[in-house]
Amino acid sequence: MEAYLILEDGTIFQGEALEAGYFCHGEVVFNTSMTGYQEILTDPSYCGQIVVLTYPLIGNYGINEEDREAPRPQVLGLVVREACLEPSNWRAQETLASYLKRYRIPVIQGVDTRALTRHLRTRGTMRGILTSGQVDWEEVKRLVRQTPPLSGDKLVPAVTNSQPYVLGEGSPRIAVYNLGVKQSILEWFIKQGCSVTVFPAHSTAEDILAIQPDGVLLSNGPGDPKDVPYGVETVKGLLGKVPILGICLGHQILALALGGDTFKLHFGxxxxxxxxxxxxxxxxxxxxxxxxxxxxxxxxxxEEVYVSHINLNDDTVEGLRHRYLPVFSVQYHPEAGPGPRDSEYIFREFLELISNKGCRKG
Structure with a gap:
């Protein structure tokens, strides 16, 4: 069945629906990774978004139970050039199509994803609607312009846990402030022998400090950091009391807690x-x-904070450090889920900071 992606500027991209009758509305973004589509689909940071994958063939190695970053898909919809319906890999347990159908996630294939990506790079990230079958064009165009974008006050609560829980046994004790943490981040610390306590996003600094953690990880997550003011207050209460590492959204919220500001990128x-x-x-x-x-x-x-890492594509901030407190953060994903493992040293440095009782050089 014919399917359509309608952007808020009125641009329409036509393709084919893998399953008829599904509909979604969200922010349309693109990812340039060549592999790792399962990790992308299940990454809580994509909550509220329709993801365009630029690699032309998606689904060729199927879906398995090991590579997920959350128990279920987090994206609202998926746009690809070609969806492989017959995967070939010894680890595959099901197809991409059957996996997304189970969770009623709309998928549109046959789209000129190169043209769509160039459009988003030029015009910027925007809202869109995925639909199939008979379309009332005027109504859809009105809806895509009038429906407000999902914001962090709804996104973070959708991906955090409701009650604290503990994973692993050992030392040091890591408290994870869960704004939408990826499973591979938790697994990295567990493999190092750490005890990991995962706290909901509504937790206060007092809640977290009550377990006397050796360090606090501020996790990744979806949306605008300014939509999570309670997170900023929680981090303010942690500063100076325990070593802190921030990742992605956690990095941005840490910057706000330290008195900095954030802004929206043109296309991310x-x-x-x-x-x-x-x-x-x-x-x-x-x-x-x-x-x-x-x-x-x-x-x-x-006088208190300095930029430690920069993005060589556009010179944006990719990391920061406090000059006196055992506090630092990065914008990217050190656990490499998916991606290269170049930056695992960030996690090791965090554990070294903890083992040195929060003391750091310089």
Missing amino acids: HRGGNHPVKDLTTGRVYITSQNHGYAVAAGSLPS
């Missing part, structure tokens, strides 16, 4: 090949990224 950074320079060492790392907002470098209080 989403892919597995973004070059980031560590300004401390001069080394360049290829990173996995997924965000639509960034920290404004000039807004940070320079």
Whole structure:
């Protein structure tokens, strides 16, 4: 059945629906990764979004139980050039089509994703509607313009947990402030022998400090950090009391808690090949990224905080550090889910900071 992606500027892209009758409305974004579609589909940071994958063939190695970042898909819809219906891989347990059909996630294939990506790069990220079958064009165009975009006050509660829970046994004790954490982040710390307590996004600093954590991880998550003011207040209450590492949305919320500001990027950074320079060492790392907002470098209080990493594509802030407190953060994803493992050293540095009782050099 014919299917359509209608953007808020009136542009229409036609394709074929893998399953008829599904409809969704969300922010349309593109990801340039060549592999890792399962991790992308299940990444909580994509909650509220329709994802365009630029690689032309998606689904060729199927879906399995091990590579997911959440128990179910987090995207609202998927746009591809070609969806592979017969995967070939020894780890495959089902097809991309059957997996998304089970969760009623709309998929449109046969779209000129190159043209769509160029359009989003030029015009910027925008809202869109995925629909199929008979379409009332005037009504759909009215809906896509009038329906407000999903914001963080709805997105973060949709991907966090309702009650704290503990994973793993050992030391150190890591508290994860869950704004939409990826499973592979939790698994990395568990494999290092850590005890991980995952706290809901509505938790206060007092809730987190009550377990006497050795360190706090501020997780990734969806949406605008300014839509999560309670998160900023929680982080303010943690500053100076425990070592802190922020990732992605956690990085942005940390910047706001430190007195900085954030802004929306024209079309965001989403892919597995973004070059980031560590300004401390001069080394360049290829990173996995997924965000639509960034920290404004000039807004940070320079007497207390400095930029530690920059994006070599557009010079945006990719990391920050506090000059005196055991606090630092990165905009990208060190756990590499999906993507290169260049930046796992960030996690190891966090554990070293904890083992040194929060003391850091410089």
